[in-house]
Amino acid sequence: MADEAPADGRDAITVRLPFGERRVPRGTRPAELLREAPADLARRALVAVVDGEVVDLARPLERDAEVRFLTFDDEAGRAVFRHSTTHLLAQAVKRLYPEARLATGPALADRFYYDIQFPEPIGEADLARIEAEMAKVAAEDLPIVREEWSREAARAFFAERGEPFKVEIVDEIPEGQPISVYRQGEFVDLCRGPHVPSTGRLRHFKLLNVAGAYWRGVEGNPVLQRVYGTSFERREDLDRYLWVREEARRRDHRRLGPELDLFSFHDEAPGFAFWRPKGWVLFRELERLSREVQERHGYEEVRTPYIYRAELWKVSGHWEHYRDNMFLSEREGEVFGFKPMNCPGHCLLFAEKVRSYRDLPLRIAEYGPLARCERSGTLHGLLRVRGFHQDDAHLFLREDQIADEIADVVAIVDEIYGVFAMPYRIVLSTRPEDFMGEPELWERAEAQLAEALDRIGRPYRLNPGDGAFYGPKLDFYVTDALGREWQTATVQLDFQMPIQFGLRYVASDGRERTPVMIHRAILGSIERFTGILVEHFAGDFPLWLAPVQARVLTISDEVAAYAREAAAALRAAGLRVEVDDRGEKIGLKIRDAETAKVPYMLVVGRREAEAGELAVRARKGENLGAMTVAAFAERALDEVRSRRLPGALAGREAGEAG
Numbered sequence: 001m002a003d004e005a006p007a008d009g010r011d012a013i014t015v016r017l018p019f020g021e022r023r024v025p026r027g028t029r030p031a032e033l034l035r036e037a038p039a040d041l042a043r044r045a046l047v048a049v050v051d052g053e054v055v056d057l058a059r060p061l062e063r064d065a066e067v068r069f070l071t072f073d074d075e076a077g078r079a080v081f082r083h084s085t086t087h088l089l090a091q092a093v094k095r096l097y098p099e100a101r102l103a104t105g106p107a108l109a110d111r112f113y114y115d116i117q118f119p120e121p122i123g124e125a126d127l128a129r130i131e132a133e134m135a136k137v138a139a140e141d142l143p144i145v146r147e148e149w150s151r152e153a154a155r156a157f158f159a160e161r162g163e164p165f166k167v168e169i170v171d172e173i174p175e176g177q178p179i180s181v182y183r184q185g186e187f188v189d190l191c192r193g194p195h196v197p198s199t200g201r202l203r204h205f206k207l208l209n210v211a212g213a214y215w216r217g218v219e220g221n222p223v224l225q226r227v228y229g230t231s232f233e234r235r236e237d238l239d240r241y242l243w244v245r246e247e248a249r250r251r252d253h254r255r256l257g258p259e260l261d262l263f264s265f266h267d268e269a270p271g272f273a274f275w276r277p278k279g280w281v282l283f284r285e286l287e288r289l290s291r292e293v294q295e296r297h298g299y300e301e302v303r304t305p306y307i308y309r310a311e312l313w314k315v316s317g318h319w320e321h322y323r324d325n326m327f328l329s330e331r332e333g334e335v336f337g338f339k340p341m342n343c344p345g346h347c348l349l350f351a352e353k354v355r356s357y358r359d360l361p362l363r364i365a366e367y368g369p370l371a372r373c374e375r376s377g378t379l380h381g382l383l384r385v386r387g388f389h390q391d392d393a394h395l396f397l398r399e400d401q402i403a404d405e406i407a408d409v410v411a412i413v414d415e416i417y418g419v420f421a422m423p424y425r426i427v428l429s430t431r432p433e434d435f436m437g438e439p440e441l442w443e444r445a446e447a448q449l450a451e452a453l454d455r456i457g458r459p460y461r462l463n464p465g466d467g468a469f470y471g472p473k474l475d476f477y478v479t480d481a482l483g484r485e486w487q488t489a490t491v492q493l494d495f496q497m498p499i500q501f502g503l504r505y506v507a508s509d510g511r512e513r514t515p516v517m518i519h520r521a522i523l524g525s526i527e528r529f530t531g532i533l534v535e536h537f538a539g540d541f542p543l544w545l546a547p548v549q550a551r552v553l554t555i556s557d558e559v560a561a562y563a564r565e566a567a568a569a570l571r572a573a574g575l576r577v578e579v580d581d582r583g584e585k586i587g588l589k590i591r592d593a594e595t596a597k598v599p600y601m602l603v604v605g606r607r608e609a610e611a612g613e614l615a616v617r618a619r620k621g622e623n624l625g626a627m628t629v630a631a632f633a634e635r636a637l638d639e640v641r642s643r644r645l646p647g648a649l650a651g652r653e654a655g656e657a658g
Ligand SMILES: [Zn+2]
Pocket: 083, 084, 087, 182, 190, 191, 192, 193, 194, 195
């Protein structure tokens, strides 16, 4: 305890702080050190990091130490903040429902939850009441104080309070490990900590939803209710989070997909999408974009089989490492597997001929079907499927070509993500602990990856030890219109598979060597990418992607023939056009076209029919005036060819997000 510590020189310790070194009495608390900290840090510090260990600001310092502070800007600081909010939630719940039994309350990446057994299940309508009580606890600004108890004391306390789950947790704490509880006002919770110093720090929170959960996640155990919430340091960040969440719900591709007539799912084929005609247009446009760019970069497209003998998967290593995720079947006493990846097939193609160093790099692209048996519980619309297609390619190259080839792949990433106004960032993952191959080969390859990125001036974050066992890799994270990140493109260097398949090429000195292989996909799974795009654009696709690019709307029956004629002319020019000649009011037809998110509405009445024109309306209600059929076709085709983006996104900076 600081106030008991003698302040003489004998019992002083040295503390190294970000803002200087101090001699202080043993037992000084980090909170006291904050008095000399810059005002902003003093106000915002949540917990301290003492020689690498995250602790409460009130934890006395026992020896010389290096001390830093975490704020809401730090990932670990946010986790403490949100976890502390779970205690606020638990305290409010115990005030309102004294019979409720508490289980555990961890922080998630952007939220938190607490598993609770209520006397009667609560509904979402009850959350506002709990929130109001939480606000009271926060306003009371109760200090959150750590105490260490004996096992017996903790056991007796929680048993007496009717908290069987807490008793169970106490019993499982290993002998010799301290048992800590945290007290805030009348409320005491079993917890390892650390926490923010007082409830007053937790002002901006929101309870989000309630779900069911088994105690410890084990079926058959007591059923609990999992109350989700989130909290932020600043009100405006909470508001922004809630807006994004609401907007994400509105844009959910699982709802928009069927609504816009793009795709559907059926229980008969879990994890496999049914592409309706309009959705398939979108899919093929993405493939077309990929082909166009890759052909320019010297890629050759192939199509390889999708079912192979188990022998192949044994050679590739999938049998050992990936068998549980494969669709296998037995025929004529032999096991076959549907391909989860294209690489083994491409290796067979490479090995068909004698390859010279002059043939390299060889770039083999494929858009064929792949299947991975993801667990049924993890399937999620198009974002997690079992059947999918990638803009996949395998590059076979000499070791001295790695840097050039990586730079070229990044150029492709730029071209493709630029089209969608999606900024991205790059993460370079290096040698993991259980790696295969020669360490020096790894070092050279990692250096070449880094060099390639440096040479083209691309910043990247290093993620040491997270590479695949066969080679280092680059992962690309794109940011969508809501600021959400998605991992999409990946570029993996592989030294192992060429060895497994015995691939060789004749080097310039006439000797045989093993090529290096790069696995790369830019869109990744086209299914998943479509799901991301539906949400990114909220279904308002740019003209080149829009399944229906224009709809001709008739004002009266007498112009129906002219409308069909105009539509036919536009189709002949290469546009995707529909006609709405129902006997409905024009206002209704316009609203329907807006709901269907058709980019252009072409209104025709007697005047337009006589002049051979169309009254052109953009989706957002903008009136572009009358123009001839040919003039509209030219304008629209130019927009398609340039793959221009609709209004709001057009101004967004593409390229890396930093
Ligand atoms: Zn806690």
